Each structure stands twice: as C-alpha cells, then as structure tokens.
Amino acid sequence: WQKVYLMTYQRNIAKFWEWGRKIVCVGRNYVDHCAELKNPVPKSPLIFLKPTSSYVREGSAVKIPTGCSTLHHEVELGIVISKKGGDIQTDKAMDHVGGYVLALDMTARDWQDVAKSQGKPWSMAKGFDTACPVSDFIEKDKISDPHNIKLWLKVNNEMKQNGSTKDMIFNIPYLIHYVSTVMHLEEGDVILTGTPEGVGPVKSGDVMECGIESVISMKFPVQMKHY
Ligand SMILES: CC(=O)CC(=O)C(=O)O
Ligand SMILES: [Mg+2]
Numbered sequence: 086w087q088k089v090y091l092m093t094y095q096r097n098i099a100k101f102w103e104w105g106r107k108i109v110c111v112g113r114n115y116v117d118h119c120a121e122l123k124n125p126v127p128k129s130p131l132i133f134l135k136p137t138s139s140y141v142r143e144g145s146a147v148k149i150p151t152g153c154s155t156l157h158h159e160v161e162l163g164i165v166i167s168k169k170g171g172d173i174q175t176d177k178a179m180d181h182v183g184g185y186v187l188a189l190d191m192t193a194r195d196w197q198d199v200a201k202s203q204g205k206p207w208s209m210a211k212g213f214d215t216a217c218p219v220s221d222f223i224e225k226d227k228i229s230d231p232h233n234i235k236l237w238l239k240v241n242n243e244m245k246q247n248g249s250t251k252d253m254i255f256n257i258p259y260l261i262h263y264v265s266t267v268m269h270l271e272e273g274d275v276i277l278t279g280t281p282e283g284v285g286p287v288k289s290g291d292v293m294e295c296g297i298e299s300v301i302s303m304k305f306p307v308q309m310k311h312y
Pocket of ligand 2: 111112159
C-alpha cells in the first residue's frame with residue numbers, strides 16, 4: 086500500500102505549478118526599480134500574494150486582462166519551498182529551499198496605480214489569469230549562489246531588463262524568515278524575490294523572452310484576452 090500511496094499522493098516538487106499552495110511576492114526589493122517607479126525604498130520587505138491560478142507555462146500566451154491598458158513585465162527569481170516551516174531562522178532558511186524557478190510577475194500597472202492611490206489591495210493587478218509565467222523547475226544545485234545570478238528580459242528581441250540578484254535589498258534567508266513569521270511556508274510554495282529595474286509595457290503581438298544567464302530561458306507571446 087505504501088507504493089500505491091506514494092504513486093497516488095506524493096507530490097512532485099518539480100511540477101509545483103500543478104499543485105503548489107501559494108505564491109508569495111516581494112515588491113521593491115531592488116533600489117533602482119524603486120527609483121524608476123518613484124516608490125520609496127522599503128525598510129522591511131513588502132509582501133503580497135498571487136493566486137496559483139495565475140500560473141502559465143511556456144506554450145501558452147500571457148493574456149492582457151480585459152480593461153487593462155498598461156501590462157508590465159517584471160522578471161524575477163523564484164524560490165521553490167520543499168519543507169514546511171514557520172518562524173524559520175535565517176541560518177536554517179536555505180534548508181527549506183528545494184530549487185528555483187524563473188518567473189514573470191506580470192502586473193496590470195494601470196490597475197495597480199489606481200489601487201495604490203485609493204489604498205486598495207493589488208490582488209487584481211497582480212493576480213489575473215496568466216499573471217505568473219514560470220519556467221521549468223531548476224534544481225537547487227544548478228544555482229550555486231542565488232545572490233549572484235543575472236536576470237534578463239527582452240521584448241521583441243530588445244533588452245529591457247538586465248540585472249543581478251546581488252542587488253537585492255533583502256536576501257533570500259531573510260525573506261524566508263520574514264514571511265514565515267507571519268504565514269507558514271509549505272512544500273510547493275513559491276517566493277518571487279522582486280524585480281530589478283527596466284520594467285515596462287507589453288502589448289498584444291509582442292514576444293517576451295527572459296532568462297537566468299547560463300541556466301534557463303523561456304519565451305511567452307502576449308495576446309489580448311478574448312472571452
Ligand atoms: C511595484 C511593484 O509592482 C512591486 C513588485 O512587484 C516588484 O517586483 O518590485
Ligand atoms: Mg514583482
């Protein structure tokens with residue numbers, strides 16, 4: 086019965102997007118990105134959530150939600166959690182990391198601007214269907230130093246974002262610690278660690294290509310949502 090149990094219920098961390106529990110996002114984690122959007126540099130991590138229904142995989146398009154006039158790309162390093170924990174101390178935090186993922190935190194910037202000005206949550210601006218394109222799972226040992234990798238993004242072959250995770254304001258162990266003091270982190274959760282500078286708009290017909298230098302890349306066309 087153990088074999089049957091394992092075959093039926095054991096979840097494959099490498100396919101977290103099929104069953105993962107939550108997507109925790111960190112905002113304003115790079116000084117230059119704070120500056121480009123004229124946002125203050127935070128004193129503690131700015132955290133928000135995306136629903137797992139926003140995951141989209143290569144082979145499908147990113148769809149501009151109806152009513153959104155300014156959809157922005159944000160390339161980010163994602164951390165895939167492999168071990169449940171709450172109140173995780175920074176020196177133990179990396180034990181909870183199962184691997185990594187290249188992700189886009191697609192943002193309906195016009196909706197976010199309205200929400201910000203009215204003191205409302207960002208859920209719609211960040212959580213629409215296809216708002217979270219993700220690459221294949223990246224084994225932990227493929228990235229020896231997650232705080233020194235190059236993240237890039239091109240739109241129609243033109244470089245728009247070209248940053249390094251060495252410029253993160255809050256590092257990965259601290260982010261895991263900080264989030265887990267408020268909400269347990271669980272197997273299959275993903276933490277998006279924020280975007281470097283260079284965010285900007287995409288329109289229907291554009292193609293976004295992004296990557297982690299020497300590790301992985303992915304490509305997504307952009308379309309209007311039709312329903
Ligand atoms: C301004 C934002 O949307 C914050 C964010 O998501 C980021 O990565 O920074
Ligand atoms: Mg972001």
